Structure formats: structure tokens, C-alpha cells
Amino acid sequence: xxxxxxxxPGMFVQEKEAVTLDCTYDTSDQxxxxxxxxxxSSGEMIFLIYQGSYDExxxxxxxxxxxxxxxxxxxxxxxxASQLGDSAMxxxxxxxxxxxxxxxxxxxxxxxx
Amino acid sequence: xxxxxxxxxYLVKRTGEKVFLECVQDMDHENMFWYRQDPGLGLRLIYxxxxxxxxxxxxxPEGYSVSREKKERFSLILESASTNQTSMYLCASxxxxxxxxxxEAFFGQGTRLTVV
Numbered sequence: 001x002x003x004x005x006x007x008x009p010g011m012f013v014q015e016k017e018a019v020t021l022d023c024t025y026d027t028s029d030q031x032x033x034x035x036x037x038x039x040x041s042s043g044e045m046i047f048l049i050y051q052g053s054y055d056e057x058x059x060x061x062x063x064x065x066x067x068x069x070x071x072x073x074x075x076x077x078x079x080x081a082s083q084l085g086d087s088a089m090x091x092x093x094x095x096x097x098x099x100x101x102x103x104x105x106x107x108x109x110x111x112x113x
Numbered sequence: 114x115x116x117x118x119x120x121x122x123y124l125v126k127r128t129g130e131k132v133f134l135e136c137v138q139d140m141d142h143e144n145m146f147w148y149r150q151d152p153g154l155g156l157r158l159i160y161x162x163x164x165x166x167x168x169x170x171x172x173x174p175e176g177y178s179v180s181r182e183k184k185e186r187f188s189l190i191l192e193s194a195s196t197n198q199t200s201m202y203l204c205a206s207x208x209x210x211x212x213x214x215x216x217e218a219f220f221g222q223g224t225r226l227t228v229v
Contacts, residue, residue, distance in 0.1 A: 047218075
């Protein structure tokens with residue numbers, strides 16, 4: 001079974017609008033971490049935000065927030081006030097107790113001016 | 114500034130060759146990982162190492178092996194390269210402080226391998 005599922009291969013958003021990128025995960029571990037990464041066309045992997053399985057508050061980092069719904073096993077990334085520089089691939093990842101990271105297939109976000 | 118360095122940015126090899134991809138990190142991380150990235154498939158874990166000389170298979174280990182003789186270095190070996198191993202290869206490292214899962218992975222710049 002897929003550990004991380006991202007069902008949106010591509011998305012468009014208008015500049016200055018908010019956008020939600022979906023991510024669901026599958027684990028039987030009680031302790032796990034959820035991460036989002038951005039990969040611009042240059043190819044580097046940029047860490048954006050982290051949410052722990054025991055965290056009760058949704059994580060926020062600047063314009064990024066993580067909508068964590070534990071019972072539904074979802075960890076959606078919300079980008080507020082989109083900018084042209086947000087155009088990139090976005091990957092959701094999960095880290096389980098052994099230490100390895102599992103990534104989804106990614107969502108390509110295009111921000112339109 | 115933390116660094117994960119992969120030995121080559123681009124590599125072209127012939128079918129059947131033995132290929133070595135090298136990765137070095139300077140953060141004293143226990144965990145190191147090799148992924149391949151293909152369009153529509155995201156990042157798939159090939160192997161990871163949780164300590165020196167320790168390794169675990171990921172989701173797609175067939176056709177690959179790894180070596181970790183020193184903490185800072187993690188090598189991916191393609192025993193006999195094939196055209197279906199043409200891909201982007203990403204190395205990453207992370208710490209696992211106190212057994213926690215809350216530290217992010219740091220990535221190298223990637224190696225685009227073409228097997229002809």
C-alpha cells in the first residue's frame with residue numbers, strides 16, 4: 001500500500017489567492033512526522049513545514065500552514081497569498097519510527113499572474 | 114551551512130557498466146538515504162542506512178547496492194547499469210535524535226544518470 005498519496009498531479013492558482021495541496025498517509029505507527037518539501041525547476045529540495053503526530057495545533061511557517069486531520073490521515077498544505085515564485089513541485093513526506101522518509105508522487109503548482 | 118554533496122551532477126554510462134554514486138554529508142547525521150525521482154512517481158526509496166555499516170532496503174532495491182563505511186559517506190552502486198535505471202538520483206541525510214521523527218531530511222543537488 002502507498003504510504004503517501006497525493007492525488008493532484010497538477011494545479012493552477014491565481015496570484016495572491018490561497019491554495020490547498022492534498023496529502024493522505026498510511027501508517028500503523030503512533031509516532032510519526034509529516035513534512036512538506038518544495039522542488040523548484042532548479043531541482044533542489046526545500047523543506048517547508050513539519051507536523052508531528054502528537055502535535056495538537058496545526059503547524060504554520062509564514063505563508064505555509066499544514067491542515068492536519070489525524071483521524072482522516074490527511075496532512076494538506078495550505079499556501080496563502082500565492083506568489084509567482086511558489087510555482088514548483090510540492091512533495092508530502094512521512095517519517096516513521098525506523099527513520100526512513102516516504103514521499104508522495106508530488107503536485108506541480110502553477111501560479112498565474 | 115549544512116551540506117549534502119553528491120559527486121556528480123550529470124553522468125552518462127553504458128549498459129552493463131558498474132556505476133558508483135557518491136554522497137557526503139557534513140552534519141554528523143546518523144541516517145542517510147538514496148532515492149530515485151521519476152516523473153509521476155515522485156521520490157522512491159532505494160536504500161537507507163541508519164548507521165555506519167548498517168543498511169536497509171527501501172521500496173525498490175533491485176539492481177542496486179549500497180555501502181556505508183564511514184558515517185559521512187553513503188555510496189549507491191549500480192552493479193550492472195541498465196537503461197531502466199536512467200533517472201534522477203537524490204541522496205539525503207537526517208538525524209534521528211532521541212529516536213524522534215521530527216527532524217527533516219537534507220538533500221543533495223541530485224545526479225541525473227543516463228544509461229545508454
